[in-house]
Amino acid sequence: HVQLVESGGGSVQAGGSLTLSCAVSDHSFTTYCLAWFRQDPGKEREGVAGLTSDGRTTYAASVKDRFTISYDKTKNVLFLTISSAQPSDTAMYYCAATPGMGAINHVLESAGELYFQYWGQGTQVTVS
Numbered sequence: 001h002v003q004l005v006e007s008g009g010g011s012v013q014a015g016g017s018l019t020l021s022c023a024v025s026d027h028s029f030t031t032y033c034l035a036w037f038r039q040d041p042g043k044e045r046e047g048v049a050g051l052t053s054d055g056r057t058t059y060a061a062s063v064k065d066r067f068t069i070s071y072d073k074t075k076n077v078l079f080l081t082i083s084s085a086q087p088s089d090t091a092m093y094y095c096a097a098t099p100g101m102g103a104i105n106h107v108l109e110s111a112g113e114l115y116f117q118y119w120g121q122g123t124q125v126t127v128s
Contacts, residue, residue: 002027002118004095009123012085016127022078022095022120029053033103034071036080037113038091038125045094049080050107058107062088085127092122 008020024034035050049069051057057069068081078095096116103115 002097004097004118004120006093006095006120006123009093009125011126011128012082014085014087014127016085018082018085018125020080020082020093020095020123020125022080024076024078024095024097027076027097027118029097029099031099031101033098033101033107033116034069034078035096035103035107035112035116036069036078037094037096038089039094039122040091044110045113047107047109047112048093050104052101052104054101056101056104058104060108082125085125087127089127090125092124094122095120 003025005023012018031053033052036048037045039045049059051069066084070079097118098116106112106115
């Protein structure tokens, strides 16, 4: 079955950079949507960025021009590069995957996580 395993979280100073990775295993999706979400304790999970198998991407306004989502199809690894990190970026970050591309339209919506079937365990990012 599909498994997602995140890595790369940690502490970074404000203004610094960090790259998160998510290894996606055992998927045979012909088309797909992959995404990164984040969640602070006591807050709703929010969509940060998403991409589809045909190359479309979407970003939350709060991270646009600072975060970059990418996918290495040869290695099945999803990345999120965080640049110009801000304390408000502090959260647990989760990668998510689902077959089909329709979920790209819901990544940034409230409860957008409901459109994704598979989740990683999360990796903590702390910006100070």
